Amino acid sequence: MRARIAGTGSSLPGLRVTNDDLGKIMDTSDAWIRNRTGIGARHIAVEETTASMSIEAAKQALEQAGIKAEELDLIIAATLSADHVLPPLSCEIQSALGAVHAVAYDLCAACSGFVFALNTAQAYIQSGLYKNILIVGAETLSKLMDWSDRSTCVLFGDGAGAAVVTAAEEGIFAGVQGSDGSKGMVLSCGGRPVHNLFADREPEDPYVRMNGQEVYKFAVRTVPKCIGQVLEQVRLQPQDISLFLLHQANQRIIEAVAKRLGQPMEKFPVCLEECGNISAASVPILLDQVNRQGRLKSGDKIILAGFGAGLTWGAIALSW
């Protein structure tokens, strides 16, 4: 059996902050942000939490899949910005949905998180262990931004996306994933330092820091390569793929990947113009938007690809 995506959902905070809005409160401009990244706006949590957005997205996905929460066997939440250290975000989602038979855990692989979670779901379904799985990618990145650092804070946003996957004859047919921890510091965010009765270490920098140019080079090199590997596994050519749904970090990265694969930009939908980069939530939000726009037809072959901190990367080929 394969993991088939049976329903999707997404949720964005109500507050929409445009580049011009940011230009009024810091030394930046719409032209700078748009030309370098393709981002025009982002949604920022005020009342919303990572859990509240996750639950809304999950409910939509369950409804579309026609599956009751009690039928879920597993919930995986991909996030780097849960509301609490404990309990896990996935357990909060389980409780709110009443998914009483599901086991729930979180997975952190930054911007590759949703793709890694989908690969995990595929492995469980293929093994016969589980049938109905909810995957959520959700972030409140605005709390991890240094709002005095214009080189990072303009790039990221908040939101959640979800997908319900079920055991079926058709679905995910190939997946590739990888990590390179030796380059971890090009995109980092400190945690809590050791602080106990015996040691009291210096606090770490609690904000997201990025070497943008290194991340850019990594992405344009690695993403086409891993999509190529996934296509090779199943003996397909880029022209056989209807849509490529890439992590939404930067329009120029997406254009470079399209060029490398020799495919037109129409096959690469984007939501970053409206949402910015939402790490693990980017791919499922884009997937939900494309799905609800009716751009996915039964039997279409599509690619999902994630890449980011870790460094981590992954791609999945599936039949809709």
Ligand code: COA
């Ligand atoms: N507004 C205006 N100017 C800004 C700015 C902002 N928000 N942020 C930085 N600048 C300035 C810098 O201070 C610098 O000024 P200087 O030349 O006077 O020193 C100038 O713009 C160029 O900065 P630089 O960092 O070299 O820009 P860049 O061309 O590398 O673009 C990124 C920066 C982040 C847009 C680009 O590197 C990128 O997109 N990288 C990939 C990042 C990514 O996708 N990360 C997520 C992966 S999951």
